[in-house]
Amino acid sequence: MDYEPPFLETYKTLLQENIEDSNSNNNDDDDEEEEEVELPLIDLKRLSDDDEREECMEEISEAARRWGFFQIVNHGVSNDILGMMLFEQMKLFYQPFVKKSSDNFLGNLPPRTYRWGNPSATNLRQLLWSEAFHFPISHVSMVDNHHKTLRSSIEAFVATVTPLAQCLAEILACKVNKMIKSKNYFRENCFAESCIIRLNRYPPCSKLLSSKLYGLMPHCDSSFLSIVYQDHIGGLELLKDGKWVRVKPNPGALVVNIGDLYQALSNGVYKSIKHRVVVSQKQERYSMAFFYCPLQDALIQSNSKPAIYKKFTFREYRENNEKAVKQTGDKNLTKLTYKVNPKSTQDADNVGQSPRNNLACCPNTDNTDKRVSF
Ligand SMILES: O=C(O)CCC(=O)C(=O)O
Numbered sequence: 001m002d003y004e005p006p007f008l009e010t011y012k013t014l015l016q017e018n019i020e021d022s023n024s025n026n027n028d029d030d031d032e033e034e035e036e037v038e039l040p041l042i043d044l045k046r047l048s049d050d051d052e053r054e055e056c057m058e059e060i061s062e063a064a065r066r067w068g069f070f071q072i073v074n075h076g077v078s079n080d081i082l083g084m085m086l087f088e089q090m091k092l093f094y095q096p097f098v099k100k101s102s103d104n105f106l107g108n109l110p111p112r113t114y115r116w117g118n119p120s121a122t123n124l125r126q127l128l129w130s131e132a133f134h135f136p137i138s139h140v141s142m143v144d145n146h147h148k149t150l151r152s153s154i155e156a157f158v159a160t161v162t163p164l165a166q167c168l169a170e171i172l173a174c175k176v177n178k179m180i181k182s183k184n185y186f187r188e189n190c191f192a193e194s195c196i197i198r199l200n201r202y203p204p205c206s207k208l209l210s211s212k213l214y215g216l217m218p219h220c221d222s223s224f225l226s227i228v229y230q231d232h233i234g235g236l237e238l239l240k241d242g243k244w245v246r247v248k249p250n251p252g253a254l255v256v257n258i259g260d261l262y263q264a265l266s267n268g269v270y271k272s273i274k275h276r277v278v279v280s281q282k283q284e285r286y287s288m289a290f291f292y293c294p295l296q297d298a299l300i301q302s303n304s305k306p307a308i309y310k311k312f313t314f315r316e317y318r319e320n321n322e323k324a325v326k327q328t329g330d331k332n333l334t335k336l337t338y339k340v341n342p343k344s345t346q347d348a349d350n351v352g353q354s355p356r357n358n359l360a361c362c363p364n365t366d367n368t369d370k371r372v373s374f
């Protein structure tokens, strides 16, 4: 199939060495089957009901504290838009590999808009059995007219998912006592153009390899929060109480997860949880992630005292992530370097301690404020 990236040819040596190695050591540590869990499911329709709104907001906050992950229905992003996105995504990935990987395939976009595998992998775990198109939203307008239905679908998706992300961010903020100084923090710092979208495809993978490599390595997202649409195949796993668990796929819902920026802003109340994607032996899988991010110079500083994290700008954080990936292969170390007291045990694993329900910046305390809607 001419659309598949040449994983086997490109990583031949790495694959041979590591497979021989693991066969002779018989040390496959991932034989154990992970437990499957259902993420807390939140019906956002309840936000429009005066009797249920408060309880629904509380559930969102609780899920973000305890799980760092939850799923939402009646979120306002229509099935038509999601269906169109999936259709466009499949059309894109089914283009021949030589075309997808050529310069200017989509127009005048930066070279790493399309990415696959991991050129710097030194072992199988780093290889990444996946391909992705990664667009800062500010680049979407540069997609040329050969792909205009892709461009218009992304624009329609972004137009509904950005207010959804802002609404969730504001609900989370109002549930942590005095977390941010201004109730307009997200409106002033996050815009559609500061966000990122990533279209993922995970090709099927042979039985021999599928247990030895990842579609996406364990990572935390750098966003405030991420909103993910996935198909029915499954493969997303997250670290829950120190153990990897499989997330039961629900294509009728969107998955929301807390990113590093929100963990820092909430002074560790909300958890940016490590997650990864494992690959299927039989079927390809699609997912689409929207990363709700601020402008590069936005300051991330929790107003809660004592602060667990030093203040930083998003630009600084991203640059340090890039350095950490180059030096150690693991961007997750960046979060630790921002801890005021790296030895302190008070962090995101120690959640649920802070005073709650001060609604000083809650979108609903001011009943005239109806800007947050679906
Ligand atoms: O494919 C998924 O379900 C998750 C994708 C993801 O974690 C990411 O793109 O950061």
Ligand SMILES: [Fe+2]
Pocket (backbone or CB within 6 Å): 219, 220, 221, 226, 275
């Ligand atoms: Fe992620």
